[in-house]
Amino acid sequence: MPVKPEAPAEGVGAVDRALSILFAFEAGDAGLTLAELSRRTGLYKSTLLRLIASLERARMLVRPGAEARWRLGPALVGLGLRAQSGTTLLRELVPPVLRRLVAETGESASFYVREGEARLCLLREEGRHAARDQVPPGSLLPLYRGAAGHVLSGAADGLSVTIGERDPELAAIAAPVRGSQGLLLGALCLSGTATRLRDARYRAPLEEAVRREAAGLTALLGG
Amino acid sequence: MPVKPEAPAEGVGAVDRALSILFAFEAGDAGLTLAELSRRTGLYKSTLLRLIASLERARMLVRPGAEARWRLGPALVGLGLRAQSGTTLLRELVPPVLRRLVAETGESASFYVREGEARLCLLREEGRHAARDQVPPGSLLPLYRGAAGHVLSGAADGLSVTIGERDPELAAIAAPVRGSQGLLLGALCLSGTATRLRDARYRAPLEEAVRREAAGLTALLGG
DNA sequence: GGCTTCGTTCCGTCAGACAGAATATCGTTC
DNA sequence: GAACGATATTCTGTCTGACGGAACGAAGCC
Structure with missing residues (x-):
């Protein structure tokens, strides 16, 4: 259920954008490149990289290898169970x-x-x-x-x-x-x-x- | 594994703050009040309310009733399974x-x-x-x-x-x-x-x- | 009624975040 | 090896989005 970054002004835009990255992942996605995330979210790559840094630090996204490709991270499993x-x-x-x-x-x-x-x-x-x-x-x-x-x-x-x-x-x-x-x-x-x-x-x-x-x-x- | 909002400048501060709200919830929390979330995250209530609005819209937090009390939302279950x-x-x-x-x-x-x-x-x-x-x-x-x-x-x-x-x-x-x-x-x-x-x-x-x-x-x- | 705590609203300020250009790297083709 | 296209990364000027915190109303307690 992706959020709409252009939704009425309530909340925090950067947070909406960051969450839209998480919701860009679909079942079966092994890993998404920066370019693919940009296509799916409509965000600039520089914006994506900044937001991804926060999501990585929280381990909601992980970058499995050296190449620029991300997957949903283990913190989401933990939060999901807690939810x-x-x-x-x-x-x-x-x-x-x-x-x-x-x-x-x-x-x-x-x-x-x-x-x-x-x-x-x-x-x-x-x-x-x-x-x-x-x-x-x-x-x-x-x-x-x-x-x-x-x-x-x-x-x-x-x-x-x-x-x-x-x-x-x-x-x-x-x-x-x-x-x-x-x-x-x-x-x-x-x-x-x-x-x-x-x-x-x-x-x-x-x-x-x-x-x-x-x-x-x-x-x-x-x- | 809560993020540290005061971590070195990389990523987006507002996103770090928002995620720290999610990690403030512990197993067994039936619902947390605004005041309790403020205590656990160190964030001002006005800041919390703004951030929570984004998290609610994404259904990562839900407010089960009219009173100011939140729980982790169903979107996290979905993302957790996908992760x-x-x-x-x-x-x-x-x-x-x-x-x-x-x-x-x-x-x-x-x-x-x-x-x-x-x-x-x-x-x-x-x-x-x-x-x-x-x-x-x-x-x-x-x-x-x-x-x-x-x-x-x-x-x-x-x-x-x-x-x-x-x-x-x-x-x-x-x-x-x-x-x-x-x-x-x-x-x-x-x-x-x-x-x-x-x-x-x-x-x-x-x-x-x-x-x-x-x-x-x-x-x-x-x- | 007074006090404390909580939740909500408002607004001046400024620095955080953005857009997007520039640059570097990589993969493919010839 | 060069050229090209695509991708990833870095950088920075701009400005508005987000913050802090005051003010206010409500609720609970004594």
């Missing part, structure tokens, strides 16, 4: 819960976390119905719409139900999952068509299942 | 070779790759002798000393043997491992005490084994 450890527990505990919710209700089950002014679909299990929403894990969705958004933005303190808010044909039920000291970790969510979920009698057991499983996760996670 | 893929094949093919070398000769077997003007011990299997050199994987060693260094610096075109060069009591035998188009990928190395390896009759089968296994790796790797 991942933050959600490792969630990635262990949440999928079984999602599968149980799908087995029990037939609707799609997701887990969302807040990311700035958006929400990220971290984990997902598809429901059994042919008609259902499509949200691949990794998607960023609006924070202020949809049941999970209400939960994550604090607009809803407990269970939230929205019908046709993000899309007129879809509806969702979400409940907060908390960690130690009441920290809001994410939102457990069931989603399906508005046609099905509008029916309060159909919906009642779904609400109860989301509430129960979210409370269970909260208990497991120290909330 | 790792470059040596994945080596990490699969080389360890069995190292184990065979140890089984056959009893001496310690290592695989080095060049990193700028140094060499990195990527992989290692300890030998059976009580007296042996200590080089944990991940170590950086001098490029211009030692048999593996001669190979990686191009000072030796084929097999290299050095006795007492890096340490008076140690000796090593190394051969190049090449990839497609003759690209030098690394050096396969046996090392032990100078006392043992100084004996040409003792050493001859070791040289043959290193040569043979390096040629085998080269064949596997497209050289």
